[in-house]
């Protein structure tokens with residue numbers, strides 16, 4: 371079974387205005403990586419527009435209406451850094467729909483795993499608020515869709531974008547059926563993502579924040595996944611893994627302060643693919659979030675695709691436990707064996 375991708379030139383039609391970091395050229399970096407791709411053949415899945423009721427799986431009627439009204443405006447400002455053009459509403463539907471099509475393809479077993487290279491990104495969008503370059507929360511919609519369409523009881527969303535995915539966290543904060551895990555620079559935009567925010571009500575314990583100070587690189591990210599995130603995921607045993615894959619934690623990124631290299635994306639992908647293989651028959655879909663340096667975008671794309679096409683390989687984590695992540699372990703101790 372092959373690895374599938376979603377790419378579509380229409381994703382470049384979402385025009386954020388001159389000088390905006392979340393710009394169409396980001397996807398040209400993905401195209402370049404695909405043009406130079408010499409690995410196993412990739413299956414291309416066609417995107418489609420998400421239906422209104424699909425968007426409403428994760429969003430309020432009010433947000434849907436507000437974003438739909440922007441199609442009559444050449445330029446609209448949603449918040450200080452989120453702008454739209456008259457095509458943005460439709461392209462946002464296409465972003466969500468592209469992730470849904472890929473998720474369906476993986477769920478039905480027509481392909482092994484995949485990566486949806488969509489824009490606008492989604493993880494900052496809450497149920498009622500578009501923000502932080504995001505209009506609709508693509509992964510959140512996909513998680514709800516996978517539950518509704520395919521009957522999955524447990525979905526995991528792992529978010530390695532530089533920023534905390536406040537939108538995804540908020541949407542599933544009291545929901546024990548969707549485990550949200552975020553690794554992010556902290557304190558940083560959007561201000562959320564404290565280690566002590568572990569969920570609410572029946573969702574308590576099903577929200578895992580791994581806040582990092584600036585300067586963390588490959589080792590820190592991979593270690594956090596190996597030592598804390600993977601054990602939690604294995605206990606949760608998700609039937610499907612969604613990855614909010616942002617490339618803005620790369621050292622070249624102009625917005626971030628992290629030191630991740632292509633090798634870090636390889637390592638993180640490898641840990642998650644191993645978990646997916648062990649508990650979810652390998653079902654994993656990566657979805658593009660941020661990433662604002664064009665070379666980092668290209669290198670990251672290639673690194674993750676290389677791992678996806680190889681599938682899980684034998685992976686040897688460190689044999690002795692380190693004393694890292696003490697605070698995180700303490701916070702999670704009531705909920706998970708670590």
Ligand SMILES: [Zn+2]
Nearest residue numbers: 531532533660
């Ligand atoms: Zn980001």
